[in-house]
Amino acid sequence: xxTTGEVKGIALLMEPTQLFYEQEGDRRPSENRIRFLWKxxxxxxRFFSQLILGLLIGSLLQLVxxxxxxxxxxxxxxGKDIGFVWLVLLAEMMLLFxxxxxx
Numbered sequence: 094x095x096t097t098g099e100v101k102g103i104a105l106l107m108e109p110t111q112l113f114y115e116q117e118g119d120r121r122p123s124e125n126r127i128r129f130l131w132k133x134x135x136x137x138x139r140f141f142s143q144l145i146l147g148l149l150i151g152s153l154l155q156l157v158x159x160x161x162x163x164x165x166x167x168x169x170x171x172g173k174d175i176g177f178v179w180l181v182l183l184a185e186m187m188l189l190f191x192x193x194x195x196x
Contacts, residue, residue, distance in 0.1 A: 154192040
């Protein structure tokens with residue numbers, strides 16, 4: 094709120110009491126957490142497998158780009174083959190769209 098050109102606000106200052114420090118937290122054994130995670134993974138294994146497959150395909154597609162660029166420079170530009178350059182650029186564009194669809 095503004096009054097007479099000054100900006101005023103409200104600050105809430107809080108600090109924990111001794112009771113906060115004396116409380117015991119939720120101390121579950123880690124075995125229960127692992128069991129819960131394993132059940133969750135088994136329940137949704139189809140989705141996790143699709144996720145992992147998509148990540149692998151996306152990574153492989155990303156790995157292909159430097160080799161295509163090398164082919165453009167080594168074969169297309171050095172050999173002055175504009176048709177090859179266009180073909181590889183079209184292939185790169187298709188791979189880019191494929192990778193975007195997968196991600």
